[in-house]
Amino acid sequence: MADVDANQGRPSGPRAAARRALVSLLMERGEIRDPRVLRAVAEVPRERFVPEALGPSAYCDVALPIDCAQTISQPYVVALMTQLVGAGPGRRILEVGTGSGYQAAVLAATGAEVFSVEIIEELAQRAAERLGSLHYKVHSRQGDGRQGWPEEAPFDGIVVTAAPRQVPASLVAQLAPGGRLVVPVGGAGEQELWRLTRVGDGPEISWERITAVRFVPLTGQVGASFMADAGSGTMRHGLDRDRRSGAAPGARHRQ
Numbered sequence: 001m002a003d004v005d006a007n008q009g010r011p012s013g014p015r016a017a018a019r020r021a022l023v024s025l026l027m028e029r030g031e032i033r034d035p036r037v038l039r040a041v042a043e044v045p046r047e048r049f050v051p052e053a054l055g056p057s058a059y060c061d062v063a064l065p066i067d068c069a070q071t072i073s074q075p076y077v078v079a080l081m082t083q084l085v086g087a088g089p090g091r092r093i094l095e096v097g098t099g100s101g102y103q104a105a106v107l108a109a110t111g112a113e114v115f116s117v118e119i120i121e122e123l124a125q126r127a128a129e130r131l132g133s134l135h136y137k138v139h140s141r142q143g144d145g146r147q148g149w150p151e152e153a154p155f156d157g158i159v160v161t162a163a164p165r166q167v168p169a170s171l172v173a174q175l176a177p178g179g180r181l182v183v184p185v186g187g188a189g190e191q192e193l194w195r196l197t198r199v200g201d202g203p204e205i206s207w208e209r210i211t212a213v214r215f216v217p218l219t220g221q222v223g224a225s226f227m228a229d230a231g232s233g234t235m236r237h238g239l240d241r242d243r244r245s246g247a248a249p250g251a252r253h254r255q
C-alpha cells in the first residue's frame with residue numbers, strides 16, 4: 001500500500017508525521033479503538049485525495065471541498081464508519097459515494113475487499129485513477145449506489161457516505177448474514193448516523209443510532225425504503241439504543 005515503510009510497517013512519506021498526529025488525536029477522543037482502523041488512517045496519504053491547494057489542511061480533522069461541489073469526509077467520521085462497519089481482512093465492503101476515494105482507501109487499508117460506487121462520472125473516474133496510482137485494490141464504478149452492487153452482493157458491510165432521507169431497501173437486501181450497513185439518514189439540516197445489522201441469516205434487522213452528522217444528500221433514483229417495507233414508520237420511531245457517546249448534544253460532524 002502507499003507510503004508505508006515495508007520494513008517497519010510504519011507510515012512513511014513527507015506527511016507521515018502529520019498523519020501520526022491525526023491518529024493521536026483520534027485516539028485521544030477515545031472512540032476509535034480498532035487498531036486496524038488506526039493503522040489504516042496512519043497509512044493513507046489524505047493529501048493525495050484533496051485538491052492541491054488544500055494540501056496543508058489535509059490532516060486537519062475536518063471535511064474539505066473536492067471537485068463537483070462534493071466533499072471529502074472528516075477523518076474522524078471516516079474512521080468511525082470504518083470501525084462501525086467492521087472492516088478488516090477477508091471482509092467484503094461496499095461503499096456508496098466514492099467521492100475522492102479516501103474512505104475507500106481507508107477501508108482497503110484494513111485489508112477489506114472494497115467495492116465503491118460513485119454517481120458523478122468525473123469523480124468516479126478520478127478516484128479510480130487515484131486509487132490505482134496508490135495501489136489500493138478497490139473495485140470502483142460509476143452508477144447510482146442506491147441500487148448497491150447486486151452482481152457482487154452479498155456484502156459483510158456497506159458504508160453510505162451521503163445521506164438518504166430513508167434507508168434504501170436495496171442496500172439492506174444486499175447484507176450478508178451478520179452484515180452491517182452504516183448510513184447517515186435525514187434531510188439537509190438534521191441527520192443521524194445509523195448502523196443496521198442483519199441478525200443471523202434470516203430477514204431480521206437490528207439497528208442502532210450512533211451520532212448526529214451532516215453529509216451531502218444521497219441523490220439518484222429513490223426506490224423502496226427499508227422502514228417503509230417493514231411497516232414501522234420512520235427510523236426515529238425504532239430508537240432504543242442511542243450511542244451518542246462522543247458528540248455533545250446537537251453537535252454535528254460535517255461531511
Ligand SMILES: C[S@@+](CC[C@H](N)C(=O)[O-])C[C@H]1O[C@@H](n2cnc3c(N)ncnc32)[C@H](O)[C@@H]1O
Binds near residue numbers: 215
Ligand atoms: C461526502 S461525499 C463522499 C466522500 C467520500 N467517501 C470520500 O472519502 O471522499 C458523498 C459522495 O456521494 C456521492 N453520491 C451522492 N449520491 C450518490 C448515489 N446515489 N450513488 C453514488 N454516489 C452518490 C456524491 O457524488 C459524493 O461524491
